[in-house]
Amino acid sequence: MDAQARNNRRWIVASSVTVLALLGIGALLGLLIVPAVQGREAGLDPWTAFCRAVGVKPGVAPVAQPISDAVAAPVSEVAWSSEVLTALVHGDRNAGQALAKERCTACHGERGLSTDTQYPRLSGQSAAALYKQLRDYQTGARAHPMMTAVAQGLDETQVRNLAAYFAHGNSFASLGHPQPLQDYEMDRLVNRGVPDRGIPPCNACHGGGVGGPIETPTLGGQHREYLQRQLQLYASGERRNDVFGRMRNIASRLTPGEIKELAAYYEGWQPVEGELAAGR
């Protein structure tokens, strides 16, 4: 063991001991001492305080965990899951087409291209949006003299097939290429957002491929009257099946003039040739 080998060993031992000792002190402080001392105030025994400090139990050491006795009172009961979302992508369009001929085209027109403005156009609409509205009609989260009965007459697979079928129409334009807006105020509403009124840009959710909420409907090419009426229903709170009131909060901040202009803007959205506005 010449001098250098002894020196090497000394370095190895010294560094290992220091690193492990520091690690031990850090763990001791963080996992035992701090939680135990903090836990005393909330009347917690050290074991519970340790469990909270490690993350096995909810809560932080020094404070008792608040309790809630609220009871769920949801409006829309649609909960997304990978099972539903994959089913919508692989829905049976032919079965959907047959079913649509039988129950939907009377009002919504051939392939969902309704001409009567009180019935929304369905062709090219997002599959998730169609699925959610049909399920909301089924559960009563959304009510309509005719649609409630029609929806309740469908089972889960029929709803998925219809959504998949209409989603693959191509009359709606993909909003991936927003049209330039001359009116600065409208451009703020649609593309830039109006922070002083707390209104996010419409295209933050309704634009194409923007990672917004799953059930966001495509608006391009929809009847302006239908869009206008839905915005008014949201503003008055009569329509309440938007999760956590997103659309109710926004619609109630729009002036009637803006509602009309927005509805006209999105209806005027001409389909982009050759681009299949497939549902996402």
Add this chain to the structure above:
Amino acid sequence: MNSARRLALANFWVAFAAFGIAAVLGVWQMWARSPWQAPLHTPSNYFLSVTAHGVSMAYVLSTFFIMGFGYVVAETALKRPVPGIRWGWIAFWMATAGVLIADLAIFSGNASVLYTFYPPMTASVWFYIGLVLVVAGSWIWCVQMLVAMAQWKRANPGQPVPLAMFATVANAVLWLWTTVGVAAELLFQIIPMALGLVETIDVGLSRTLFSWTLHAIVYFWLIPAYIAFYTMAPQAAGGRLFSDTMGRLSFVLFLIYSLPVGLHHLFMDPEHAAGFKFLQSFLTILVTVPTLLTVFTISASMEIAGRMRGGKGWFGWIRALPWERPMVLATGLSFFMLWFGGGGGLINMSYGMNAMVHNTSWVTAHFHLIYGGTVVLMYFAIAYEVWPALTGRRFASNKPLRQQLWWWTIGMMVMTLPWHYLGLEGQWRRVAQFDYSDPHIAEWGPWVLVSLAGGVLLLLSALRFIVNLLSLHWRAPGEAPPPLEFARPAHEVTQVPAVLNGFSLWNLLVLILMAAAYGFPIGHALVERAPAAIVHRMGG
């Protein structure tokens, strides 16, 4: 300096090309955030730009510069050709292809998920494939560096590895350790999600795996600057390195204490409990020690140089230093910014104190100062130092180089000081458009304009830098430049302890530290599966 010359130049130019583009985007973003109307100012353009700025500065400028500089160090310090040059070119072309693929995804608007790409927001799969290619390329570089040192040690048994190479290999080891986190996240969670194979993702686990990488990656960027402090600044100042041993110890401390500390990026996250946050805050403060050692060791080295040039008294050596040399000037300016950047870091890591500044402009100011300032300024100085050796020509004069370094430092300080103040005022991050009609936010307007002025100066400096380097390629080859030399220690080092000449012990200690620091947090997330979130796809 021949076999690796063209490979190093190729890596440097990809780095500085990305840097130039990102600098322009950075200034547009400052303009867009200010009360003045910027052109093309929409949220989608803004977040596209922030993603491109982040990816270019954090992944392209850094990784390619480090690879290029590694080749220069390996060739010059070890005085033997870099092993596997063919592999070096494969790595380069693979990484460059990755950059192009990722940029295409970003600039087509399909990848506005920022450079941290936190799920469940999901970009087009090409964005992630591009990043994977860059990381894979850098892994090849790491192997080359390890092989180079191993070959040298076999050829020179018992000799201390030159400090510059020891530090470069420490950086490669650190990079191999830290990319495990983001590679696992990309491979097992993000890419399957982006391919559409799954519709949900465990967000907590993904953020934990990314935090594994998120801190040590900033030390991966930082170590080349410290290599310049230790081995190039004393040489440029005409002095000697005060302590070679302390240099090795600092790089070892960076290696072991920059890895088990990633949770300080998740202090405000609900997926981890206070215990492990405190442990990693405790370990984070230990990573300040090597920097505090370096500040003294390099000041002492500069003092030796200053006194050798006749500096007298306590601080006479400061005036006596050759400030006209870019490397010396850069070291001084870099240390000045390190005080502010490091100080900001000390606040961020102090456990509960992070709540005061998390996701505010204070954090933006911190990483612009410490990476954009301290580190990137040394990237400039290193480039100025090695460009003559790479191109065979001398700079006509140091004046434009010094000017560029001053503009960068002043621009960075002017941009980041208001940010610190605004961060404490509550200005939050990544905002495409502030509501300047809100009285609380209106007060920020003038300060954002001051930051914009700093940004414009930074852009001028960035463009000046690229022109400075290009000018060397155009100049007629005059007198051959002197060969690149690294600083010698004040007292010749004949042998060093084995642990300061290799990494086997440190790899073992890192393994133990990572198991202790991340074992439970990741294990707990894997065992007690948190409910998954639905994927939100951006882009086509």
Add this chain to the structure above:
Amino acid sequence: MVDRVHISDEERALAEALREAPRGALALAGAAVGLLLLAWFLIFFFVFLPRGTVT
């Protein structure tokens, strides 16, 4: 870039320098770290704590 002083001059200048080094650096680095510590405590007491305790 390094000016070539005659080797023995450099060795002599180095030995001369080492006689006084690194007291200047100790003072400079010491002051910088001291100021850093002071700045940290100023922010801790006068900015962080007054903003309220969070747990």
Add this chain to the structure above:
Amino acid sequence: MAARTEQDVVRIETRWALAMCGVVLVILAAILYASLRIHVNPPSNVELIDPKTLHLSDEFTEANLGTRVGPDGAIVARIVATQFEFVPRCVVLPAGRRVTLRFASPDVIHGILVSGTNVNTMVVPGYVSQVHTEFQKTGDLLMPCHEYCGLGHSQMLATVRVVPADRFKPDADGRVSCEQR
């Protein structure tokens, strides 16, 4: 203080290293003081909740959001952070009393800070984020979402209205909302 030999160098460097360890210890002591004496922690409540069925849950059902004085007397503000607004947009909390803010997200990652205070937390889908604090200053405080959550991130802003304790009057059901003021 001269550094004539390598031993001198190592001695000086060691002394400097010890001084730096002292600096580190002093900062650590301050952090420990804050943790042990006044119980400062980053928000670290590890509590799971399914984001996909958040709107169907008991605690975060639409009707239960906002400030409520619980059966145990605890003042809790429950806020959902969703793309691109907080529900409710404005919560009322009393000054000078311990309050708890609980957040959850049904979609992507959000984050909140309350300007001028140390209230700050990420809101990650899959978890309930919880912050216990005591507001000193009264007034309307800014609560923006500080984590990128999509193209509407810049408009995602809420208000925390801190009122003097005596003007914090919960209704029969223990709820207080900004509209009532």
